[in-house]
Amino acid sequence: MPDQFSMLVYSFLGLPLAALVLFNLFGKRVMTKFYMPVGMGICLVQMLSAIVSLVLLSQYNKDAITFSQFWNYQLYEGASYFSPDTFSFLSLLCIGLVGLVTFLVAYPVLPDRRFQFCNVTLVLLLGMNGIALVYDLFSLYVFMEVTALSAFVLIALYRDAKGLEGSFKYLMMSAIASAFILTGLALIFLNTGSLQYDVVQAYLANWQNGPNPVLTQIGFIMLMSGFSIKAGVAPFHGWLPDAYQSAPAPVSIILGGIVTKMAGVYAIIRLVGEWLPGSSVVNVAFMFLGLLSIVLGAMSAIGSTDFKRVLAFSSISQIGYIVLGISSGSPLGFVGAVFHFFNHSVFKSTLFVNSAAVEMQTKTTLIDKLGGLHKQMPVTGTSNILAFLSTAGIPPLAGFWSKLLIIIAVWQAHGGVVAGVALFASIFTAVYFLMVQRKVFFGPCREEWKDVQEAKFSIRLASVLLSCITVGVGCVFPWILRFLGAQGWI
Amino acid sequence: MSPFTIVALTAALLLIFSGLYLLLKTHNMLRIIIAIEIVMKAITLLLVFAGLMNGKMALTQAFIITVILVEVVVAVVAAGVAINLYRHNGDMEISRLNKLNG
Numbered sequence: 001m002p003d004q005f006s007m008l009v010y011s012f013l014g015l016p017l018a019a020l021v022l023f024n025l026f027g028k029r030v031m032t033k034f035y036m037p038v039g040m041g042i043c044l045v046q047m048l049s050a051i052v053s054l055v056l057l058s059q060y061n062k063d064a065i066t067f068s069q070f071w072n073y074q075l076y077e078g079a080s081y082f083s084p085d086t087f088s089f090l091s092l093l094c095i096g097l098v099g100l101v102t103f104l105v106a107y108p109v110l111p112d113r114r115f116q117f118c119n120v121t122l123v124l125l126l127g128m129n130g131i132a133l134v135y136d137l138f139s140l141y142v143f144m145e146v147t148a149l150s151a152f153v154l155i156a157l158y159r160d161a162k163g164l165e166g167s168f169k170y171l172m173m174s175a176i177a178s179a180f181i182l183t184g185l186a187l188i189f190l191n192t193g194s195l196q197y198d199v200v201q202a203y204l205a206n207w208q209n210g211p212n213p214v215l216t217q218i219g220f221i222m223l224m225s226g227f228s229i230k231a232g233v234a235p236f237h238g239w240l241p242d243a244y245q246s247a248p249a250p251v252s253i254i255l256g257g258i259v260t261k262m263a264g265v266y267a268i269i270r271l272v273g274e275w276l277p278g279s280s281v282v283n284v285a286f287m288f289l290g291l292l293s294i295v296l297g298a299m300s301a302i303g304s305t306d307f308k309r310v311l312a313f314s315s316i317s318q319i320g321y322i323v324l325g326i327s328s329g330s331p332l333g334f335v336g337a338v339f340h341f342f343n344h345s346v347f348k349s350t351l352f353v354n355s356a357a358v359e360m361q362t363k364t365t366l367i368d369k370l371g372g373l374h375k376q377m378p379v380t381g382t383s384n385i386l387a388f389l390s391t392a393g394i395p396p397l398a399g400f401w402s403k404l405l406i407i408i409a410v411w412q413a414h415g416g417v418v419a420g421v422a423l424f425a426s427i428f429t430a431v432y433f434l435m436v437q438r439k440v441f442f443g444p445c446r447e448e449w450k451d452v453q454e455a456k457f458s459i460r461l462a463s464v465l466l467s468c469i470t471v472g473v474g475c476v477f478p479w480i481l482r483f484l485g486a487q488g489w490i
Numbered sequence: 491m492s493p494f495t496i497v498a499l500t501a502a503l504l505l506i507f508s509g510l511y512l513l514l515k516t517h518n519m520l521r522i523i524i525a526i527e528i529v530m531k532a533i534t535l536l537l538v539f540a541g542l543m544n545g546k547m548a549l550t551q552a553f554i555i556t557v558i559l560v561e562v563v564v565a566v567v568a569a570g571v572a573i574n575l576y577r578h579n580g581d582m583e584i585s586r587l588n589k590l591n592g
Contacts, residue, residue: 078549138553145560152567161578165587168571172522175564176513179529182557183506183536190540194549215499242590 039103046096083135098257106250124150137195166246180226187219231264234293244312249356257349286327293320298428325406328413336405350387350466357455372445381441383463392430398474505532
């Protein structure tokens, strides 16, 4: 691989760090003017580098690009380094996309807090990029904490009672999750002597014959519970709707779009999907977690009266599909879960962008108060229904293909009943989303919303961009599948 | 495994669970933050003994210093949120955190 291209990977951590230093060097007055070009530029460069790296990886038939940012990792034994592979670059692409959309929406929505918002969001991007890049579990934990801490600050950006409450709930659950994760890491570290991915993977493949199998078992269970809390999988999901609902609109986009997935689901995909694909006990446990998330999320969404809360419960339900795909243990389920990861970050960002547009124009997100906004806000309404249909899995939109892959893989692994429940819950998704769509956008227009204007240009641009990606990926998906089959991944 | 390490690991695990018990039992935000700190201290102890058992002391030292740093930042952010909630609510009671529903 040519050296000048492999330099691209340094931009993932270097650019947000450099921008952070610049921002605080020149101060608030100067940098408030430049926040749009800087933030959007970083996200665009990140998307571009991720796409170029993906192309290079497939072109040169490499598994991963290994590098370290400011130190020489070959000199010291056990030094941590970065080694992103295909899945890492795909998640870096998602981070760049959702970050771009967040900056676009934040410009009109948060006019008075631009400087603070941009500062903390850059730390958030840095933390998520770190999660995708690292090659050992301890660095993964550190970057997870960076991500979670900046998320707490962002939720409580306006220091109002609701935001602080959501932030405090998230903080407590996240602190408990960190305690679980660190305990698990300590118990695994006790046996392996290193937390590098390949060492842990080799150890977990044959843990019964290693030293202290009981401690390893406890450690692995604690690690998995910690990641499940961070991901918001069903029995551990209590904090998630509160955090999403109370956050300012642009923060909800980045939280729902990518933060919970990078902080929890990414690690679950790595550990269970990549390292323990054949373990039947772990797979059955995650199958039940996934099914519970799907059903509970869909049921709670039907009973919610707040637009953003419906979207939050729908997030739990969709994360359940990702976990269910992982639990099948087959390459098909893994590919389906990774694609649902990508699709979910696209359509959930679209939905949160639209809720931000509605909230900005009408100052409320309560479904019962809204009604008949489609005539006044045609762009928002149309992109909203596209995203809803993609979430519910209607062909030919992108969400259909990933759900199809997941349900086929689950049928092969766990039998028809589990796949049937997943399919039935997918119909529930369509039910609650069509209910919301009918109450908010369709129907007769209410008196008080007669003069509502369409959302600002940058918000419209964001939702049109994301809708185009949903439709486009859905239309070219058969070719993507053919490419994956040719590579031998399915 | 020597008796010393068994006792030490049991002590660290007990300290973790006592911290989690305090976390479940109390209704005061400040005490919750203290409980989290207790749990993190216990985990630091656990990491020390993990390093003792596998002999990788240099790596363990790096881990422990990083964990201490992270836990301080978590405590600062948690205290900031709790102080702001105190200004809104007038006390540190967590049962007042019931404004979000729907």
